[in-house]
Amino acid sequence: MSHIEIRTVEVVKYITPLREGGSLPAIVEASDGFLYVLKFRGAGQGKKALISEFMGGELARAIGLKVPELVFMHLDDSFSKTEPDEEIQDLLKFSVGLNLGLHYLSSAITYDPLVSEADALTSSKIVLLDSIISNIDRTVKNTNLLNWHKELWVIDHGASFYFHHNWPIWEQHLNRSFPLIKDHVLLERATKLTEASEGIIGALTPEVIEDIVSKIPEDWLHNESDTMRPESIKAAYITYLNSRLSKIDVLVKEANDAR
Structure with missing residues (x-):
């Protein structure tokens, strides 16, 4: 049986918020050079939504469904200091630490x-x-x-x-x-x-x-x-x-x- 391995990457650039979801996920660039949809620990349902997201995604992958790669994403406190939008600024401030990212499927x-x-x-x-x-x-x-x-x-x-x-x-x-x-x-x-x-x-x-x-x-x-x-x-x-x-x-x- 193969054990799952989840990589941890650093957020290096906040690109744009995705306003479809109530929790304001964002497209970000990570230290590995790839783009991810970042789900924030500071959003509405908080860390429990990240747990659900993580378990649901990995269970889906385990049964052979197509799921974007999930990674743990470390966000530092520098991003909130340069963000002009107050709502996003607060979200970034409350999300310092470990968050969850999904590999961004461009043009999906x-x-x-x-x-x-x-x-x-x-x-x-x-x-x-x-x-x-x-x-x-x-x-x-x-x-x-x-x-x-x-x-x-x-x-x-x-x-x-x-x-x-x-x-x-x-x-x-x-x-x-x-x-x-x-x-x-x-x-x-x-x-x-x-x-x-x-x-x-x-x-x-x-x-x-x-x-x-x-x-x-x-x-x-x-x-x-x-x-x-x-x-x-x-x-x-x-x-x-x-x-x-x-x-x-x-x-x-x-x-x-x-x-």
Whole structure:
């Protein structure tokens, strides 16, 4: 089994904000010379959105979906001092430290359900992944899918794992399915859910899940509002994911029924 390796790079240039998202991500240049979409720890949902983004992306990659490379991005305090826009200045100030970057896919176009192509197996994998990670944000209004070089790429998993915004009752989510799958942009095309589920079970072994969760930066697991310790939080993510996978047949049935 191959362990995932996540590179850490420095932000060297702030290029432009992306105003589509509520969290004001930005295109930045990193110390490796590449451009990234930077997701800020100082944005609305804070570090928890970065954890969701990271885990969702790496789980997607593990099951064979196309995902831009994810990197940890270190931002220093010099950027906020030269930024004229007050809103962005504050965001930069509150985001000093470790953030998350996605490799920028230049000239990629947003997936459009009316004209873009998506094959049945890929669609089925994405639908089931989103059921597993409780991703409420892949709808017709906001597809969070890109077409790049005639392939479908998945991005933006920050709205997943929403149970972690209320740790005291997280275990109540272990027995829930995911009725919101009825709004999924790819549901109509997801006609190979059983085949997709077999591939997902084969790919997301307990070892793979543990490896992904173990890479969450310690710093992101500390929140003033949380009483759980970082190691307990990691254990909860692992328990949650293994529980979802043990119920994948229920999620397949739910998605099929909704379709």
